[in-house]
Amino acid sequence: MTSYNELGEVYEWLISDAKLSPVEFAASFDDALGLLPSDAHVLDCSCGTGQLSVGLAIRGMEVAATDASEVMVRRTQELAQEFGTLVRTLRAAWEELPDHFDDGTFDAIFCVGNSLHHADGASGRLGALQSMARLLRRGGRLVLTSRAWELVRARGSRLDIADRLVRRNGVDAVVIYRWEIAPHWEDEHHIEIAIAQLDGDGAVRVRSELLSCWPYRNDELAAELRLVGLRTEVNTFSLGAENYTVVASKV
Structure with missing residues (x-):
């Protein structure tokens, strides 16, 4: 959902x-x-x-x-x-x-x-x-x-972790994509996206969501x-x- x-x-x-x-x-x-x-x-x-x-x-x-x-x-x-x-x-x-x-x-x-x-x-x-x-x-x-x-499916299921920090509003975060590529084009696919924020005290706060998609x-x-x-x-x-x-x- x-x-x-x-x-x-x-x-x-x-x-x-x-x-x-x-x-x-x-x-x-x-x-x-x-x-x-x-x-x-x-x-x-x-x-x-x-x-x-x-x-x-x-x-x-x-x-x-x-x-x-x-x-x-x-x-x-x-x-x-x-x-x-x-x-x-x-x-x-x-x-x-x-x-x-x-x-x-x-x-x-x-x-x-x-x-x-x-x-x-x-x-x-x-x-x-x-x-x-x-x-x-x-x-x-x-x-x-x-x-x-066409390119996304050719790469298959995988984990993409950004190679640099993204700073917004003074807060750094790492962006992570987890791709679930289904066997057939018409099948439901999934992308899980996670934002791992690095708080000032050194703690990591993660927000993530699993998204449905149909390519x-x-x-x-x-x-x-x-x-x-x-x-x-x-x-x-x-x-x-x-x-x-x-x-x-x-x-």
Whole structure:
């Protein structure tokens, strides 16, 4: 079961230095943002701790931020307050989005942070994409980032321990990933992520969570985007790259 109730409290240790600032996080999507009006109505539907949502609001966009995790929604609210920005926040899973927003509401929808693999299998993923597509206006764009699961599966089950400390708010931590790679693509996979914080008194405090995920091939994602009425404009997938970005427009 994926909730991010534990990891949500320490998620900043999982964000790269280059994207920790909301301004810098939003700037990493400058190519896609350049296609939008400055006052665009956007949805960040896997908002995490809010760096992208707040960065978009700083740019003057009208921003709604949703996440299936209550902790993530709270942390996005807190970050918006810290920066004095207006972000509409609510807890909602992808399949619940049409219950909260009218069809054709948004100029752009962001689903970033490698979140789509948490959708429950091919049917759950297609349902998530259908919900997002419904909320886009015609010509609006979905911006999605993904792990390259072809590479993840090729490496197999393993333990990845970071080779450097990550410092956030004056606290150092080691980040550990434990991958459980199932025999078949369609099977449920697991990632256990642990943040081992080194307290000032020398004690180690560990927060960890076991996350469920259902991987997919890049060509499967491309086909599913077409099925929900989205035309791919950008796909940075390449063999050997850890992550990629897809931008698709509603036809």
